[in-house]
């Protein structure tokens with residue numbers, strides 16, 4: 336399926352954690368398309384963030400799709416809790432469990448969209464055998480764990496190769512990029528073929544008065 340109009344998914348990792356409900360409502364009003372929720376377990380990645388109870392509590396603050404990126408291992412035991420909490424898209428890493436295809440089926444069986452995430456050093460080959468089973472592929476353009484890192488240019492070639500593979504399949508698989516995305520790198524991601532941009536610093540920087548302009552700058 337051809338590249339879709341760009342959707343902007345603010346990463347709430349860069350929001351004010353003391354006011355997450357208001358932050359989500361504010362980016363929703365400012366024109367965001369999805370809400371990106373980074374779930375980190377403290378050992379798959381060196382940071383600890385958001386449990387399913389928090390996702391459930393946040394759900395009522397926006398009607399936008401919740402795009403939940405699970406940076407946890409093992410992943411399968413916690414997928415049902417995030418599905419029940421209100422995730423719409425659930426993405427995981429091929430390194431996070433022994434049976435990638437089974438995890439995709441688990442997510443889809445719960446009525447959710449399934450995504451696979453490629454770290455900067457994870458090759459394209461990790462997604463190829465299951466590409467047709469996915470609703471989304473997320474290319475990490477930083478090593479996951481923290482916001483505010485610099486975009487890794489070498490990931491643009493991976494995005495371009497995925498664009499070709501998705502177009503060849505002709506399926507509506509979203510191609511998402513996350514990490515160091517700002518108005519300048521966003522352009523290069525879109526040219527390479529991305530159609531969902533995750534951004535933390537570039538959306539939440541400057542406070543709520545800037546959110547609408549920040550989102551517009553990324554989209555344009």
Ligand SMILES: O=C(CO)[C@@H](O)[C@H](O)COP(=O)(O)O
Nearest residue numbers: 346479480482483515535536
């Ligand atoms: O998942 C992650 C980091 O692990 C990202 O979602 C970051 O939260 C993006 O932050 P910026 O690079 O846009 O500041």
